[in-house]
Amino acid sequence: MADAEDEDVKARKERERDELYALDISGVEWECAPGTEEHEERVEIAHLPEGAVAMRSSLDPETVLRYTEAEWRAFVLGARDGEFDLEPARHDGESAAR
Template identity: 85%
Template structure:
């Protein structure tokens, strides 16, 4: 039997609660190849169950966590150009 919308929402909330309850103090953070640790960059850490944590090197105490499904959707969207920045204003031309 398929889950109802309420059951899906409750399951996703439980997954997020579990994800944010993980102790990630010992994870290994990775930046994009070719970047240095002292540079401004986005860093990710791989968590159990295919989940991913993400932070800015400038604000390492603020960490976002994504389930495997959320991360997969983000990566596929990025590969497809969904998040490409559009030029804004005359300085971008």
């Protein structure tokens, strides 16, 4: 029974992804963090229908990632909780294990 449910969830997520990437986003308004300049490297997002979000780098505007509302919410909450915090850079001779 669990396998059938897993397959249903997988199929639903695949359909959602396909629909999201089929959207024409040529006219969306891209936003970036306040205080960034047009010439600076930055992450830009655009709000899509049904709470979905598109994200791209200002250095590579042709490569666009798209997230469902649930995926975006999980990412934002994870970022707020520090799940994506980078480890401090190591200095020469410093051990990787702490």
